[in-house]
Amino acid sequence: MNENAQAVFNRPQLFGEAVTHYCPGCAHGIIHRMVAEVLEELGIEGRTVGIAPVGCAVLIYNYIQTDFIEALHGRAPAFATGLKRVSPDLIVFTYQGDGDLASIGTNEIIHAANRGEKFTTIFVNNAIYGMTGGQMAPTTMPGQITATSPHGRNVKECGYPIRIAELLSSLRTPAYIERVAVYNPQNIVRAKRAIRKAFQYQIEGRCFSLVEVLSTCPTNWGMTPQESLKWQETTMLPYYPLGCFKTPEGEVKE
Amino acid sequence: MNQVTFPVLDKRVIIFAGAYGSGKTEVAVNYAAGLAATCSEPVSIIDLDVINPYFRSREAALSLEAQGVRVISPHGEMCHADLPIILPEIRGEIERSEGKVVLDVGGDNVGARVLSSLADSFGRGYEFLIVLNARRPFTSTVTGSLKMIHDIEISSRLKFTGIISNTHLIDETTTETVEEGYRLACAVSTEAGLPVKFVSAVGEAAKRLDPETIGVPVFTLKRQLLKPWEEKDRAARSSKNKGGLVLCRV
């Protein structure tokens, strides 16, 4: 190798050598990487404990090399509450999918946010249950075909998709809540900025922080990776608007 | 009941409040029975404990009724409920013009809060007595007792009129325990500007108290609220748990 050559793109050190189990075109890899980069850049990886969900990301502890606790389905915010309350110097984050956070775990996330627990949640919304085989999620789009909505999500029976960022923003307790997407590089840059901000607020002990990341599931959506990025942009974005929904007191929404 | 030492209080409405476990219920139940034995007027006791699930004055109802005390507490299955039940007749009983009425209130400021909802019924005058037990964790010091008095007065919206010194350790109570408690009650009395109305103690400990040391009447208690294994009266034991299915293999 040319000794003048400079590395312009490296694997984050926090990523071990493990090869992820994620399908081609799945955005979990991108989101994991952003989290790892932010932890490294902020220099907090040595005092961070992640809370893994039940869902496709359950094995996140094999990829991001920090301490981890594997939570029960939907209960990551309760684990995080317990850990952060007794060890406030730790940096604690939960990484949860939409079945985990928006269905079985709604009670835990709403109350953790409402108590203003000072941890960070990375909420990955891909509008479907990935792990269990492509069933309908609370975030599944109207008319979207899944294993348990073979004729498309019927909003008369199942209601409309839950918008978690908006729902949590209605709470009075200060928080940082932003929704981002990862379908193109510009949005990935914005997403990483939001994740960084979320951890920054935690370091400062300011507030609960949650970043909802719109993601993809080419396997269960039945699309190529390219098509799934397009679908995220054209179908999900109009229903799930991007942007900052809530900032702690004294901060201005960008 | 020793009529000589029974400390009759003039007011018609007598309210016992205090910290959890100060022995309010035991004092209230004994006091109501003592009133029934000494006064010619009708006597009733109101179980206003809306926070404790067990060991409430309603559990002594049978024995009290036999002694001529009317017991006002939730009826039937409701007597076992942990719901805050305020019977409509309570207000009427407090506002009546004749007879004596004893109120047994739940513990701490939390238990005394219920008095607030009845605040407009106490116009005709009342005794509001703080029952103190120096062997309870939050009232073992003057500061702790004063805080308890303050907190209960705030939540009940009533002002205390006196102190009952009821320091005890149930069956480990000795004369020294009672005397030690009386000293604390006197110190609290000075600080709070409230008179010690009487000292209450169970039989043996009360008997040996020196009247020279205790400058106020001593009220002898007979324990009414026994644990199931403490009941020595076999007839009373037999009458409990009547009805219902008995599970055994014989």
Place this chain on the structure above:
Amino acid sequence: MSRILMKGNEAIAEAAIRAGAVYYFAYPITPQSEVGEYMSRRLPEVGGVFVQAESEVAVGNMLMGAVASGKRAFTSSSSPGISLMQEAISTMAAARLPVVLINIMRGGPGIGGILPSQADYFQSTKGGGHGDYRVLVLAPSTLQESVDLTMLAFHLADKYCNPTMVVADGMIGQMMEPVQFPEDYKEEPLPPKDWATTGCRGRAPRIIKSLFLDPAMLETNNVMLAEKYKLMKQNEVRFEAYKINPQNRILLVAYGTMARICQTVIDELAEENISIGLLRPITLFPFPGKEIFAEAVKPNIKAVLTVEMSMGQMVEDVEAAVQGRKPVEFYGRTGGIVPTPEEVRDYILKILAKKTPAVKSWKG
């Protein structure tokens, strides 16, 4: 320190603080709400944390998060609330998390009632949640013992890295007795918490988990847990023998409040020269089965009588312990009714009056 008068729930709460457990997560339920009320008052004084959770489901999971960083944390609840925590308790066992849980039992099933009960014996000693696991279960019968066993529970939880439960019926939670707290509480040395997730600076990352995708690894984990339960059975069986002697004609087996009632009956019958002994299990798991067997087979013993505030739960373990060598009888009341000494006494006299004791399984 002198003796002070405490309510069972308060005594347990203070004992936990004295054992260094200043992190408490709970949801109110009768008849144990005083624990939370006491904690909300005391914990700020000792630099602890009290979180009133949104549900018992959240409580179980908050506890796992709390103990994961190596701190002592606990909860208290009553029967229906403990049911809601079962998924978490199963996970604590699988992930070896030393959580202490207090169950002040009330009448069930369902919402049941708020009066005392011992009907959660199966739930606490046989697992309660899914999968192969055991919880250490301690059952006090006095308030002093509630203090001592609560403090011990934290030690045993840390020693075995296992969820540990203190079960007491509502009577013990609600009644008052004088207690004394140890002056200088010292514990036997404990293994270092080299599994705690405290941030991985300067060491390899630690992972606390219960998912094993490879069946061989899951089996290995279960076998290792079983080895631990075997150790508990060897080392931690605790019981009290009350007036047990060769003249005993009936061996009583009872715990908690029922043991207190049995003691009253034994004392009274002794005055009538009827000799009865009581073996009171203090640990419900591990169960003192061998000790019960040893007493039951003594020649003068006509029958073993188990007395419970349930439809008959511990009696199954007594039956297994006695191995059909003597008749095993059962007397119980349920729904919140506490058997009186009179009922137990009458039942004992009935057994003694029976002509020929049939040796058979009680189910048969």
